[in-house]
Amino acid sequence: MSPKCSTNCRVxxxxxxxxxxxxxxxxxxxVKLIEKTVKDEHTRFPSRPLYLLGDSFGGCLALAIAARNPHIDLVLILVNPATSFNKSQLSPFIPVLGYVQLGILYALSLILGGPLKMAATRSEEALLSRQTLDELSRSVSSLIPLPSDLTDKLRNDILLWKLELLKSGAAYSNSRLHAVEAQVLMLISGNDKLLPxxxxxxxxxxKLKTRKVRHFKDSGHSLLxxxxxxxxxxxxxxxxxRRSRQFDFVxxxxxxxxxxxRKLVVQDFSLLRIATSPVFLSTLDDGRIVRGLSGVPNEGxxxxxxxxxxxxxxxxxxxEQLLKExxxxIRALxxxxxxxxPETSQQKYELFDGLIVFGGLPVSAKHIFKLLSTKSFILLYPGGSREAHHRKGEAYKLFWPDQPEFVRMAARFGATIVPFGVVGEDDIAxxxxxxxxxxxxPYxxxxxxxxxxxxxxNIRAGTAGEVANQDMYFPGVIPKIPGRFYYxxxxxxxxxxxxxxxxxDSANEVYLRIKSDVEGLIxxxxTKREEDPYRSIVKRTMSQYSKVDPSEVPTFEP
Structure with missing residues (x-):
């Protein structure tokens, strides 16, 4: 696969x-057949990386091609690679291929799992008689429909050849892992019944030089x-x-x-969203506060x-609200x-990965400069982790630097600065x-x-005041019957x-005014949330029965 350069077309x-x-x-x-295509693509687009997606046996092919072509910028996506074939359940399976139908059904049970595995275990300790094979075949057929010509196509000689191909492919790629220079992402199933x-x-x-792993605990061999x-x-x-040699967040x-x-916000955060029924308000040019985001600029x-x-x-x-309304x-710094x-060999797909999908990137002057130059919508927290990891009694207290760090950069590109306040943490924990x-x-x-x-x-090392303490930690909280979030x-x-x-001096004056605005918004x-008749979760829950969107539950009059 070769990455495209425009976000308006296929990736x-x-x-x-x-x-x-x-x-x-x-x-x-x-290997030579695929290698020719890879070299042709590299000749056509020498500055682009080429992606090789190898699922199971394909993983052996991808590794072999990478080992033979270290000069080509390759990215390997390996899904349960079959390099472990000699340790799998299939290795001792080759000698019993004389039982053709059982071999086919057992191979399918390993790949598909579920009903086929259930049927196979019913005859696990039985003698491999003709009657047993017929019974197993009927059991499987009753549990999952199979194409009528499937067993005709998967002949014994074909299965034997495929397994021998797997064996040779695993041996070939394993012997050349030391030569692989490509970037590698491994997607690994925790419930793979076919391979360990x-x-x-x-x-x-x-054994690999540049690699990442993501584990999917409950998935089977056919992950994709x-x-x-x-x-x-x-x-x-x-x-x-990435579109070039180095990944760039912008x-x-x-x-x-x-x-x-829908997956990350609507599903994964649906309970918190329903529980807090977020309220969004914005300020128009004439100073009026209205429900929704009509006061937020449309152009970056x-x-x-x-x-x-x-x-x-x-x-x-x-x-979510900016995307929906x-x-x-938004790009969140x-x-x-x-x-x-740090990456580990046991890493799961996690919240941090989701943050990157939704535009999160590390805060730095370089990233702010690039984002402003591309007219992006940027989310910046001057208080950083000192606010997000605050202490007891510090809720809604700003920990901003003394210097107007972002004002001068924003002015360089004529950016619009939108201050915002948000409350509700004290209502849920x-x-x-x-x-x-x-x-x-000590521990x-x-x-x-x-x-x-x-x-x-510490990204604020050398900065004066409490904002200099940017240590992250996991706070201990006691959940409350949730109130609402207000923005x-x-x-x-x-x-x-x-x-x-x-x-x-002018930049500092604007900076202090924006900080004062944020404190005023909070x-x-x-104050106004005390007037919200739907701040109670009981009333909100009753109201939500007639609302598709929890953020549409009524609130106070601005």
Whole structure:
């Protein structure tokens, strides 16, 4: 697969390898066949990476081609690669292929699992008699319909050849792993009945140079055929999609699709969304506060700056509403840990991957510059992790730097700055075990220090005040009967043509005004929510029976 350059068309140009059932091309012949296509594509697009998606046996092919072509920029996506064939259940299976029908059904049971596996176990300890085989065949047929000509096509000699091909392919690729220079992403099923894929991931991890792993605990061997598995989403979330030699958070970004939006926000956060029924308010040019986001600019560059609630609870609903109401995909600037967290051989597809799919990227001057130059909509938290990991009694307190870091950069590109406030964390949880408490316990103190060192250290080192303490930790909270989340976007601040680049005093004045605006927006929401007749979850739940969208539940009059 070769990546496309425009986000308005297909993500990849796809080539598919089909091997006819009766084909007898040996493994090295298949490698040379694919290799020719890879070289042709590389000649046509020498600056693009080429992606080889290898599922099971295809993983052996992909590794073999990468080992033979270290000079070509290849990205390998290996799905339960068959390099572990000699350790699988299929190796001892070859001698019993004389029982043709049983061999076919047993092979299918390993691949498909479920009903076929259930039927096979009924005759597990029985003698392999003609009667037993007939009974097993009827059991399987009753549990899952099979094409009438399937067993005719999967002849004994074909199965034997395919298994021998697997054996030679695994041996060939394993002997050449040391020569693989390609970037590798392994997708591993935790419930693979055909191959010991979970163990093999650890082996490949130690032998390959540039690799990532994502485990899917409950999935079977045919991972890509399972419901809920979106390959493009995984590639994006693991930062594996790129158009050139190096991955770039800005130029290689692909906005989330509707299906990704539904999976991550609508499904994964549906309970929290229903429980908190978020309210979105914005401020028009004349100062009026209205329900919805009509006061938010439609054209970028726009820089949203505001308060970061405990553990960033507000982030996904913020992104959801902008995407749903304004068709805006926001780029959220996050702690550098997002891009520098260490990879392990046991890693699962997780929340951090989802953040990247939804536009998250590590905060840096370079990224802000690139985003503003491309007229993006950017979310920046000046208080960073110090606000999101605040202590007891510090809810809704801003921890901003003394210097107007973002104002001068925004003014350089004539960006619009939109201050915003958000409240509601104190309505859903009480912080009882904070950073100060945990640092008094030697074991937790060491863990926090080590964890933050791995996360890239303190990004505010050298900054004065409490904002300099950017350590991340996991707060201990007691859940409450949930109230609501309230968001208020303030009046946009235009920087175009106001000369902040040369006048530090003016930039600082605007910076302090925006900080004051955010504090005012928070204060407004804390006061007005007391007037909300639907702040109680009981009334909201009753109202939601007639509402498709929890954010449409009535609230106070602005």
């Amino acid at each position: 990849f140009e796809v080539r598919c390898l089909h091997i006819p059932l009766d084909d007898r091309t040996p493994f090295e012949g298949l 894929s979970a163990d093999e991931a650890g082996c490949l991890w130690t 055929l399972e419901d809920g598995i979106n390959l493009i989403t995984i590639i994006k979330g693991t930062r594996t999609y 130029t290689d970004y692909l906005p989330p699709t509707l299906s990704e939006f 560059p726009v820089l949203f700056v505001g308060y970061h609630m405990l553990m960033g609870l507000e982030l996904f609903f913020f992104a 304004k068709n805006i995909a 996050a702690h550098p840990y997002l891009g520098a967290r 009480e912080l009882v075990f904070d950073y100060d408490d945990q640092m008094k316990i 937790l103190k060491r863990w926090i220090e080590d964890h933050n060192k791995q996360a890239g250290g 208020l976007f303030g009046k946009p601040v235009e920087t175009r043509g106001m000369g902040y680049l040369k006048d530090r 204060s407004y929401l804390k």
